[in-house]
Each structure stands twice: as C-alpha cells, then as structure tokens.
Amino acid sequence: MLRKLVSTKPTAAGRAAYTQLAAALLQSYPATCPSLLFINLLLIDLRSSFPSLLAQLNNDQYPATAQRLAAAFDVLSSFVAFLIRSLDEEINTSGFSMAPDLLLKLRKDIAETISLTIEYLRDRWDASIAGAAGLHPDARSGTAATSEGTRLTLTWESIKDSVHTDPLVLAEIRAMAIWIREDENDNLRNEAAGMMDMLVELYKSESQGALDFRYPILLALEGIMLTDDGTQAFLSHDGWQVVSEDLQSIIRSIAQPEGVEETFSLGEANRGLQIVRVLLAVIDHQSTSFPEEAWMKMVTITASMNVPSTTPSPIILEFQIAMLQLSTALLSKAAGGMMKRYITSYSALSGITNQLSRLVQNLPDEVEGADLMSLLEDVSLDLGNLRQT
Structure with missing residues (x-):
C-alpha cells in the first residue's frame, strides 16, 4: 500500500498520506526498515519545506504541514536508529546492507537536513521567545505581555501555537538528537550548541504542562558535551542547575515507590542515567579544571540516598551506582580544601x-x-584512593 501511494500520489495530500502511514507502521513494527529511496524522498521534502515554514505559522494549512513534517522526522529517527543497530551488530541478523558509497551519500544528505533543522529551530525560537535582537525594526509588530515579561513580537510568530506545544519541534529535536549523538560531526554539534538556551528552556517547560522534551534533549546533550562550545554553553545557560534539579526529583520519586507504577520508576531511572552521563561529560571535559561549589551538592544528596530494602529492577540499581560514580568523579577533581x-x-x-x-x-x-x-568495585577503589589523598 505504501509503495502504491508513493508511486501514484505525487500530490501534497498523497505526500502527507504516505508519510504519516509510514510513521504509523514504524511505531507498530519498529524492527522494520524503510527503503533508501523513501528516505531520500523524505529528506528532499524536509529540506524543501524549511524556507517557507516560518511564513506558514499563522496559515490554516500549518497544522497539516506540521503533522506531515513531524511524521517525516519520526520516520527519519526510526531509520537512523535501525541503521545504528545494524552497523553495531557483530552478526547482521536483520539482513540489511548498504554499499559504502551510498552510505556516505546518505550521511551527507542527513547531515545537511539536520543542519537546516537546527537553523530552523533557532529561527523559530527567536521568533517566539528571544525577541527581535539584531533585526530591522520593521520586523517587529509590537509588544506582548507573556509569563516572562513584556517582549517584542515578530510578524511571523504563530498566534496560536507555542514552541512548547508544537509536536513538529519535538520531532525535529528528537531526530537531531539521535543523529548528533551517533555521528561524529563536530560542525553539527557546534551548531546545536548554538541553541543551548532553547534546549535548556524547553527542558524546563515540561513542568508547565507542555510536551516532554527532556529525553531527546538529554540525548542531544550527550553529543554536544563532547565539544568545547557545548560545555561552555551548557554551563553559561545554567544547564547544570536545571538537570541536577530534575535529578534530585528522580531520586525522591525512586525513594518512595509506594503508589508509584513500576514503569514510571523505570522511566525516571533511565532519565536519571542520561542526566548523570551528561554531568560526567562536563566534569571530565578538558576545560573543567575544578568542580564548582554548587556542583558538590550532588555528593551530599548521594550520601543521603535511600537504598531499597529488596532487590529492585537492574535499571534502578544501575542509576544508584551512577550517582556514586558522579560523586566520586566530583570528589576526585575537587581541590584539597573542598x-x-x-x-x-x-x-x-x-x-x-x-x-x-x-x-x-x-x-x-x-x-x-x-x-x-x-562498576561497584571501581567505585570502592575510587573511594579508597580518595581516603588516602
């Protein structure tokens, strides 16, 4: 059915139909892989849509366009995840193979699409939140009172749809996160670091009833933190404080399992592991000479952490071990007085x-x-070395 739609419906409605159908099929059958031709069609559609997307924000057609593009990004995310699994397998059980020249071309096309995605996200955020800094006064349509104070609005910002509730923005960040984490492209990672203010603010927006951006943002940060610009931007925009506060809430929720669904606790522990990986990357980065005093709060929080009385899920144990690793990493890099x-x-x-x-x-x-x-033996060894210091 999908192949028939692609070949016989080269219209906008047909394009929307087969894109959304592919996304729905991949949600039901995540082990399947779209064809390379289909992925190339989606990449072309995405790249060609960006130039006019901001101008469509207040059009009646925007919700349908956003739904189609979000589905295309979901398909791209599924394809990249499948590609990574196939390349990582020692024995390729999926039967998937790709010629090296095609793989290089695909990498270039995806990287170009992700770069344009980052550029669009930057413009979209500036239009809705950051005001009109650096733009000609004619681009400003007046002032608007928001929860963050009075700001200058732009003529192309959406009247109805906030960035925090736009599913297209979430799908874009998810696809970007998967790619920049796995692809060793410092240029793309530095480009993503340039919108750190957006990522940190969207991470906090979950508490305001908006979409939950936390998981894809943490995934993106794992790649961004490998660059000098990424670490500096993360700290300058209070990224450590934001994610560490979330980490504390995770510790509290796991410590009180009564009345909490197991799936919720597992999801919280998994997010906690992602946060610890990001914070460890900051500590281990060459630009970090000593941890800041505020960071050391994680040591006392870990020291007061409640351990379950009965054996919990392995993911919860791994999370609590990760908290110990974070504490020993902070103590190992701290100055003598601290x-x-x-x-x-x-x-x-x-x-x-x-x-x-x-x-x-x-x-x-x-x-x-x-x-x-x-892992626990390594923690014990680190604690023993710290005592002798």
Whole structure:
C-alpha cells in the first residue's frame, strides 16, 4: 500500500498520506526498515519545506504541514536508529546492507537536513521567545505581555501555537538528537550548541504542562558535551542547575515507590542515567579544571540516598551506582580544601556501595549482575584512593 501511494500520489495530500502511514507502521513494527529511496524522498521534502515554514505559522494549512513534517522526522529517527543497530551488530541478523558509497551519500544528505533543522529551530525560537535582537525594526509588530515579561513580537510568530506545544519541534529535536549523538560531526554539534538556551528552556517547560522534551534533549546533550562550545554553553545557560534539579526529583520519586507504577520508576531511572552521563561529560571535559561549589551538592544528596530494602529492577540499581560514580568523579577533581569539607560523606558513600553490592548479588541475571558488580568495585577503589589523598 505504501509503495502504491508513493508511486501514484505525487500530490501534497498523497505526500502527507504516505508519510504519516509510514510513521504509523514504524511505531507498530519498529524492527522494520524503510527503503533508501523513501528516505531520500523524505529528506528532499524536509529540506524543501524549511524556507517557507516560518511564513506558514499563522496559515490554516500549518497544522497539516506540521503533522506531515513531524511524521517525516519520526520516520527519519526510526531509520537512523535501525541503521545504528545494524552497523553495531557483530552478526547482521536483520539482513540489511548498504554499499559504502551510498552510505556516505546518505550521511551527507542527513547531515545537511539536520543542519537546516537546527537553523530552523533557532529561527523559530527567536521568533517566539528571544525577541527581535539584531533585526530591522520593521520586523517587529509590537509588544506582548507573556509569563516572562513584556517582549517584542515578530510578524511571523504563530498566534496560536507555542514552541512548547508544537509536536513538529519535538520531532525535529528528537531526530537531531539521535543523529548528533551517533555521528561524529563536530560542525553539527557546534551548531546545536548554538541553541543551548532553547534546549535548556524547553527542558524546563515540561513542568508547565507542555510536551516532554527532556529525553531527546538529554540525548542531544550527550553529543554536544563532547565539544568545547557545548560545555561552555551548557554551563553559561545554567544547564547544570536545571538537570541536577530534575535529578534530585528522580531520586525522591525512586525513594518512595509506594503508589508509584513500576514503569514510571523505570522511566525516571533511565532519565536519571542520561542526566548523570551528561554531568560526567562536563566534569571530565578538558576545560573543567575544578568542580564548582554548587556542583558538590550532588555528593551530599548521594550520601543521603535511600537504598531499597529488596532487590529492585537492574535499571534502578544501575542509576544508584551512577550517582556514586558522579560523586566520586566530583570528589576526585575537587581541590584539597573542598575535598576536606566533604570527608564526612565518604563513610556514607561506602555504606551505600556495600548495600548495593548485596542487592546486586541477588539479581537473577548473572551477566548483568557481574557488570554492575564491576562498576561497584571501581567505585570502592575510587573511594579508597580518595581516603588516602
């Protein structure tokens, strides 16, 4: 059916129909892979749509256009994830293969599309939130009172649709995040770092009843933090404070499992792992000489962390081990005076390590248990070295 729609419906309505159908099919059958020809058609559609997209924000056709493009980005995200899995497999069980020259061309086309996506997101955010800095006064249509104060509005900003509630923006960030995390393209990562203010603000918007941007933003940050510009932008826009506050809420929610669905706790722990990976990347970056005093709060929070009385899901154990790793990384990089102020936390961290070791030994999966036990042994070794410092 999809092949028939693509070949017989070269109209706008047909393009919307087969794009949304492909996205729906991939949600139901995520192990499948769209054809390369179909992906190229979607990439062309995306790139050709960006130049006129801002001008359509207040048109009646925008919701339909946004739905089609969001579906195209969802298909692209699924394809990139499938491609990564296929290339990472030691034995390709999917039967998927691609000639090296086609793979290089595809990489170039996707990178160009993601670059244009970042450019559009920057313009979209500036039009809705950041005001009209640097633009000709004729572009300004007046002032508007918002929750963040009075600001200058732009003539092409959407009257109805906020960035925080636009599913197209979420689909764009998700596709961008998957690509820049996996593709070692510093140019794209630096471009993404240039919209750090947008990413941090959207991360906070979940508490305001908007779409949940946190997971794709954390995924994007894993790639962005590998660049000098990314780390600097993250800290200058209070990124550490924003994600660490979320991390504290995750610790509280896991510590109170009564009345909380297991799937919710697992999702929270998984997001916590993503946050710890981002914070560790900041600590380990070459530009970070010493941790700031505010960062050290994570050490005391970890030291007061409650360990479950019975063996929980492995993902929760892994998250709590990751908190120990974050604490030892902060203490290892702290200056001598700062380390002495937190010396009372060492025994608490060691106690948590011992409690987690006993829980890990009870895991039914021996391989998974051995991996987690190896992480705990590294934490114990780090704590022993810190005591001798």
